[in-house]
Amino acid sequence: MVRKVRRRREDFAAKTAHTLATGFEMVVFEALKTKNMTTGVKPKPDPERPGAFLPNGAAAKAGLNRSILDKGWYRIELATRGKARYTGTQVITVNPAYTSQTCNVCKVVDRKSRESQAVFRCTSCRHSEHADVNAAKNVLTAGRAEFARSGPGVRAGARKPRNRVGRKANRSATAAQTTATAASGLAGIPRL
Numbered sequence: 001m002v003r004k005v006r007r008r009r010e011d012f013a014a015k016t017a018h019t020l021a022t023g024f025e026m027v028v029f030e031a032l033k034t035k036n037m038t039t040g041v042k043p044k045p046d047p048e049r050p051g052a053f054l055p056n057g058a059a060a061k062a063g064l065n066r067s068i069l070d071k072g073w074y075r076i077e078l079a080t081r082g083k084a085r086y087t088g089t090q091v092i093t094v095n096p097a098y099t100s101q102t103c104n105v106c107k108v109v110d111r112k113s114r115e116s117q118a119v120f121r122c123t124s125c126r127h128s129e130h131a132d133v134n135a136a137k138n139v140l141t142a143g144r145a146e147f148a149r150s151g152p153g154v155r156a157g158a159r160k161p162r163n164r165v166g167r168k169a170n171r172s173a174t175a176a177q178t179t180a181t182a183a184s185g186l187a188g189i190p191r192l
Ligand SMILES: [Zn+2]
Pocket: 103, 104, 105, 106, 107, 108, 122, 123, 124, 125, 126, 127
């Protein structure tokens, strides 16, 4: 069963990487929070009873889910980088800070604009859309800026320019939303 799940995950990563690397000129990933990938959930010592541990169920589960998700994304990122060497697709990693709290229209950063897991509604200009889509646009903007900074040396590496730009949304989404976002990301944004 575990093997089956792992194989399906590898399949998904390979297929996603193929679609990204063959269909897009640029793919932007948020930098992984390495800590989440490498540290397990720490048991909580019970101060009353030395050597015993308090249950930390909810936090433990959240941390674990987060770590599983990050591993999935990392797999996709690695696979995409591997394929991109042959297609010339630019794979760019950007700092994920504030991508989910920034309005992609007016650029105002406000934690309160993230109304819920799914809804982004800018407290400044009232722009509203799916939180993952808003975050993905910010990631793409950051990726384009990074690409512009990286200079002609990097660009010369692109052998077969593509006419679409890939994007990826906030990694903190739930598994279902992550899949949906990856799928919608594949639709891409027409190149400006
Ligand atoms: Zn706004």
